[in-house]
Amino acid sequence: MKKKMNITGIILLIWLIGSAPGAKARTIVDMAGRHVIVPEVIRSVYGSSPPATNLIYAVDPGRIAGLNFPLNGKDDRFLDSRLKDLPVAGGWFGQGRTPNMETLLSIRPDIVLVWRHTLSMKDKDMEAALKPLGVPLVFIVMDQLDDYPAVFRFMGHLLGDAERAEALALYAEQTLSRMKTLRDSIPEKDRVSVYYAENNDGLSTECTDSIHSELIPVCGGDNVHLCQAASTYGMQKISMEQVLLYNPQVIVTHALEFYRHVFSDKRWRGIRAVNDHRVYLIPRTPMNWFDRPPSFMRLLGARWLAHALYPRRYPFDQDEETRDFYSLFLNRPLSDQDLKDIFKP
Amino acid sequence: MKHLWVVILISVLLMACALCSFFLGRYPAGLSDGIGLVSWMVQSKNPSMDPDMRLLENIFFNIRMPRILGAILVGSALSVSGAAFQSMFINPLVSPGLLGVLAGASFGAAMAMVFFKSFFAVQVSAFVFGCMAVFLSMGLARLFKGDRLLMLILGGIVSGSFFTALLSMVKYLADPYDQLPAIVFWLMGGLSSVTNQTLGYVCVPILTSMGILMALTPYMNALSMGEEEARSLGVHVGLIRFILIACATLMSALTIIMAGIIGWVGLVVPHMARMIVGPDNRVLIPSAALIGGLYLLAMDDLSRLVFTVEIPLGILTALCGIPFFVLVLRHARKGWG
Numbered sequence: 001m002k003k004k005m006n007i008t009g010i011i012l013l014i015w016l017i018g019s020a021p022g023a024k025a026r027t028i029v030d031m032a033g034r035h036v037i038v039p040e041v042i043r044s045v046y047g048s049s050p051p052a053t054n055l056i057y058a059v060d061p062g063r064i065a066g067l068n069f070p071l072n073g074k075d076d077r078f079l080d081s082r083l084k085d086l087p088v089a090g091g092w093f094g095q096g097r098t099p100n101m102e103t104l105l106s107i108r109p110d111i112v113l114v115w116r117h118t119l120s121m122k123d124k125d126m127e128a129a130l131k132p133l134g135v136p137l138v139f140i141v142m143d144q145l146d147d148y149p150a151v152f153r154f155m156g157h158l159l160g161d162a163e164r165a166e167a168l169a170l171y172a173e174q175t176l177s178r179m180k181t182l183r184d185s186i187p188e189k190d191r192v193s194v195y196y197a198e199n200n201d202g203l204s205t206e207c208t209d210s211i212h213s214e215l216i217p218v219c220g221g222d223n224v225h226l227c228q229a230a231s232t233y234g235m236q237k238i239s240m241e242q243v244l245l246y247n248p249q250v251i252v253t254h255a256l257e258f259y260r261h262v263f264s265d266k267r268w269r270g271i272r273a274v275n276d277h278r279v280y281l282i283p284r285t286p287m288n289w290f291d292r293p294p295s296f297m298r299l300l301g302a303r304w305l306a307h308a309l310y311p312r313r314y315p316f317d318q319d320e321e322t323r324d325f326y327s328l329f330l331n332r333p334l335s336d337q338d339l340k341d342i343f344k345p
Numbered sequence: 346m347k348h349l350w351v352v353i354l355i356s357v358l359l360m361a362c363a364l365c366s367f368f369l370g371r372y373p374a375g376l377s378d379g380i381g382l383v384s385w386m387v388q389s390k391n392p393s394m395d396p397d398m399r400l401l402e403n404i405f406f407n408i409r410m411p412r413i414l415g416a417i418l419v420g421s422a423l424s425v426s427g428a429a430f431q432s433m434f435i436n437p438l439v440s441p442g443l444l445g446v447l448a449g450a451s452f453g454a455a456m457a458m459v460f461f462k463s464f465f466a467v468q469v470s471a472f473v474f475g476c477m478a479v480f481l482s483m484g485l486a487r488l489f490k491g492d493r494l495l496m497l498i499l500g501g502i503v504s505g506s507f508f509t510a511l512l513s514m515v516k517y518l519a520d521p522y523d524q525l526p527a528i529v530f531w532l533m534g535g536l537s538s539v540t541n542q543t544l545g546y547v548c549v550p551i552l553t554s555m556g557i558l559m560a561l562t563p564y565m566n567a568l569s570m571g572e573e574e575a576r577s578l579g580v581h582v583g584l585i586r587f588i589l590i591a592c593a594t595l596m597s598a599l600t601i602i603m604a605g606i607i608g609w610v611g612l613v614v615p616h617m618a619r620m621i622v623g624p625d626n627r628v629l630i631p632s633a634a635l636i637g638g639l640y641l642l643a644m645d646d647l648s649r650l651v652f653t654v655e656i657p658l659g660i661l662t663a664l665c666g667i668p669f670f671v672l673v674l675r676h677a678r679k680g681w682g
Contacts, residue, residue: 069520069521097517199526200464200527203537203538204526204530225653227654235526235530237654238653238655239371239655240408241409242372244403244408245372245373254523261464267403269407288522293522
């Protein structure tokens with residue numbers, strides 16, 4: 001293992017000398033506990049999957065080396081204009097879009113930032129594929145919302161921008177502590193039951209312990225679909241009768257098509273959430289607030305959902321808080337029209 | 346005469362299975378609830394008066410009924426078009442997707458999911474591209490001289506591969522967090538999104554096509570003996586073939602609208618039927634319709650009953666169909682047709 005490390009170090013050194021004369025290197029310990037030699041100043045970072053890339057975006061959009069998938073066009077105006085000029089390098093996530101090694105070589109990132117998948121073989125595949133590149137891999141851990149303060153501080157240390165990272169970490173801590181206070185204040189019997197509807201028919205969902213539905217328990221809700229997630233991908237199919245049986249008090253969804261027809265569809269009649277008009281469409285501009293991909297947007301998403309579940313216990317000035325969050329994390333002041341677009345179904 | 350009894354027996358089985366399915370489900374609403382609801386309605390009371398009755402009405406008539414009818418309709422449509430294709434192409438390995446209808450419809454649906462988003466657009470686009478793929482393969486077959494059937498099969502392979510490649514391209518371009526999962530799930534197939542409304546506008550063309558195919562069964566018998574023999578019997582081979590392909594395509598494309606891609610039914614069920622009633626299309630086609638409905642209904646019951654999550658229907662039909670198909674292949678060596 002040690003020998004391997006040395007060889008990697010030597011290759012890296014040769015590469016460094018060849019590419020950036022005079023650049024110094026330093027050793028850091030990444031979040032998986034590995035010792036990694038990285039350049040003293042990191043100018044460009046390639047995130048191996050969208051959650052990692054989003055994290056770089058929050059700290060400094062200027063240092064993203066390449067995108068994982070193309071911008072979708074409609075939300076571009078919320079994002080840094082420099083992103084438009086970046087090459088689409090692909091990534092290790094979902095299906096397809098495996099990166100082209102030559103594209104990666106041509107964008108020459110200083111480091112590759114990898115969200116460690118504890119549950120899959122992906123890390124091994126990726127490490128093997130990236131080895132010839134000679135770029136150090138830095139692992140981050142953000143499996144839970146609780147990991148965000150640490151991951152922001154780690155990024156600040158890595159990219160040499162501790163001040164900004166600290167501000168983001170403090171926001172994350174504030175969200176987490178507010179959610180804890182909220183959770184502790186709710187008696188067991190008052191907890192709201194929540195169904196997370198995915199897919200256009202609203203009949204796919206996530207298990208209780210899935211990362212995809214993490215915000216529900218964080219905000220003090222009870223996910224009705226009690227089970228253990230069998231895969232990191234999720235999206236379990238469920239029958240209409242099972243949903244009727246669960247009879248949730250609240251439904252959250254990111255599927256626009258489902259949200260549009262749920263109140264007129266006869267089959268969904270009779271479910272408490274539908275009768276009480278407590279079906280909430282998750283904002284997705286420019287990134288999803290709740291899931292897919294799980295990102296730092298969930299720090300705002302948690303506050304929004306907490307208010308949706310417990311309007312009285314958790315007051316939330318939607319416009320104000322959204323403005324604050326977007327200007328802090330995305331560096332994007334919002335106009336009234338922007339706010340309308342974000343919350344428009 | 347013996348076959349008539351078999352057909353009657355299968356019909357009775359199908360009806361019994363449909364009736365049972367009404368009272369099976371994840372929601373505990375069984376026979377007694379059903380009787381309760383019917384007696385409530387017989388007393389000419391409106392179910393929307395009472396919340397419990399409204400829930401029961403919803404479960405029986407909006408959730409279970411369209412699924413049961415949908416399963417029967419899709420199963421029989423796929424089996425009939427499979428059986429018709431098998432006797433027309435004189436080949437036991439042929440399924441309704443031979444001429445590219447499934448590939449075309451998959452591409453059409455995926456494209457609509459990326460560009461239009463509404464469910465209706467997805468249905469229309471799936472139907473249009475399914476038919477287009479079949480036209481393409483028929484057009485390709487006309488371009489070349491040679492054995493008509495062989496050319497049709499080759500045309501189908503070309504058109505199917507073409508649309509499969511286009512589908513992969515759409516998947517590649519789709520948004521990986523929003524559109525791609527929707528496409529993948531749709532392609533797996535399932536009856537959970539069948540509604541009474543969809544059934545309403547799909548059942549007339551399906552039943553009409555099925556009727557036409559059944560009326561043409563004597564010609565199918567002639568065709569399955571070979572082109573020359575059919576001609577010598579005075580059959581207008583080209584025309585009959587065109588009608589068969591048109592009806593079978595229409596039916597398969599409409600099943601895709603309702604339930605996505607459901608594999609194996611169109612391949613395996615005609616063989617089951619053939620093992621039971623023999624190769625005479627006049628009996629085979631109606632039996633295939635009944636057995637197909639029964640098969641898919643049973644599979645769908647499994648899919649919605651076994652776990653709290655639904656098992657995608659395409660997986661079940663394949664898993665249960667494959668052992669049977671192996672059996673059929675063994676049988677086939679003894680002589681087919």
